[in-house]
Amino acid sequence: MASPLKGEVMRLYKTLLYLGREYPQGAAYFRERLKAAFVKNRDETDPDKIRQLVARGDFVIKELEALYFLRKYRAMKKRQREPIRSRSSFGHERTHLLKTH
Amino acid sequence: MSGRVLVGVKRVIDYAVKIRVKPDKSGVVTDGVKHSMNPFCEIAVEEAVKMKEKKLIKEVVAVSCGPQQAQETIRTALAMGADRGIHVEVTGKDYESLGPLQVSKIMAALAKKEDAQLVILGKQAIDDDCNQTGQMTAALLDWPQGTFASEVSFEGNMLKVVREIDGGLETIKINTPAVVTADLRLNTPRYATLPNIMKAKKKKIANMKPADLGVDLTSRLEVLRVDEPPQRQSGMKVETVDDLVAKLKEAGTI
Numbered sequence: 280m281a282s283p284l285k286g287e288v289m290r291l292y293k294t295l296l297y298l299g300r301e302y303p304q305g306a307a308y309f310r311e312r313l314k315a316a317f318v319k320n321r322d323e324t325d326p327d328k329i330r331q332l333v334a335r336g337d338f339v340i341k342e343l344e345a346l347y348f349l350r351k352y353r354a355m356k357k358r359q360r361e362p363i364r365s366r367s368s369f370g371h372e373r374t375h376l377l378k379t380h
Numbered sequence: 381m382s383g384r385v386l387v388g389v390k391r392v393i394d395y396a397v398k399i400r401v402k403p404d405k406s407g408v409v410t411d412g413v414k415h416s417m418n419p420f421c422e423i424a425v426e427e428a429v430k431m432k433e434k435k436l437i438k439e440v441v442a443v444s445c446g447p448q449q450a451q452e453t454i455r456t457a458l459a460m461g462a463d464r465g466i467h468v469e470v471t472g473k474d475y476e477s478l479g480p481l482q483v484s485k486i487m488a489a490l491a492k493k494e495d496a497q498l499v500i501l502g503k504q505a506i507d508d509d510c511n512q513t514g515q516m517t518a519a520l521l522d523w524p525q526g527t528f529a530s531e532v533s534f535e536g537n538m539l540k541v542v543r544e545i546d547g548g549l550e551t552i553k554i555n556t557p558a559v560v561t562a563d564l565r566l567n568t569p570r571y572a573t574l575p576n577i578m579k580a581k582k583k584k585i586a587n588m589k590p591a592d593l594g595v596d597l598t599s600r601l602e603v604l605r606v607d608e609p610p611q612r613q614s615g616m617k618v619e620t621v622d623d624l625v626a627k628l629k630e631a632g633t634i
Contacts (some may be wrong), residue, residue, distance in 0.1 A: 294574055348571070355420075
């Protein structure tokens with residue numbers, strides 16, 4: 280893939296890998312699936328198709344950022360309401376995100 | 381009007397980490413535990429950066445007190461858009477007894493030194509849940525305070541702050557310089573992206589000691605014991621209404 284899109288794809292992978300460090304099910308879990316998603320499309324040569332896939336990756340980035348924000352926001356809100364409850368892990372409602380990619 | 385905003389950021393144990401109490405009950409386990417910026421401090425940073433983007437202010441300075449690792453927290457604030465950082469180095473015994481009063485003394489001294497127009501802090505930290513630093517800083521500086529802010533806007537040289545209070549919102553107008561503490565709904569903090577963190581490495585972090593600011597860190601508080609929260613009792617199933625009534629009577633609820 281010696282195309283000008285190579286940099287784009289690298290940037291996407293690095294950004295996702297960085298975001299994955301905070302993933303609720305752990306960085307290792309995320310990395311495995313991330314790699315599989317990229318390997319699946321490794322032989323793609325059509326520039327339009329690659330652009331489409333990168334756009335999809337950018338969408339996942341936005342979703343992950345939203346997931347992390349909501350998770351934190353809800354945890355804070357919950358603590359304000361129930362100050363005595365012990366801290367449990369929270370917000371697994373959108374963790375299926377990567378499975379479809 | 382200096383147009384300078386001072387934002388306090390605290391390094392705390394990450395909100396998603398299960399907190400463990402040390403066996404000797406002297407505190408909580410912090411070694412090898414993931415730390416990050418206090419969520420309310422993120423909101424404070426975001427508010428300051430937004431003000432700068434709207435050109436209402438000129439400079440955002442992120443301040444953190446603590447050991448060497450506090451610089452990572454400052455770095456995150458710089459990645460979110462703060463212009464420069466100040467790391468007040470507090471280590472060892474001093475750090476263990478560092479409380480809201482000591483931090484507010486440092487913040488007050490820095491606010492004067494930097495000629496700040498506004499000090500924005502998180503309303504409280506998620507580790508000690510003190511909710512005191514902003515109030516104490518305002519008191520030490522004898523500046524007006526807008527605590528639990530859910531909306532902040534400039535009106536000339538005045539500041540309009542909508543505050544979250546029990547059962548509603550309160551709108552106040554205060555003079556600047558002032559101290560504002562951020563509540564949860566003030567804004568949605570942006571994510572510190574990887575390229576921004578790289579760029580933030582070029583921004584300057586000034587290093588100083590509390591003694592440079594003439595602040596005495598002696599604490600009058602002594603921690604006697606730290607306990608885990610009580611375990612929640614498990615529920616039970618009953619077969620019939622009679623059983624239920626009997627159990628409730630037994631528990632003394634009816």
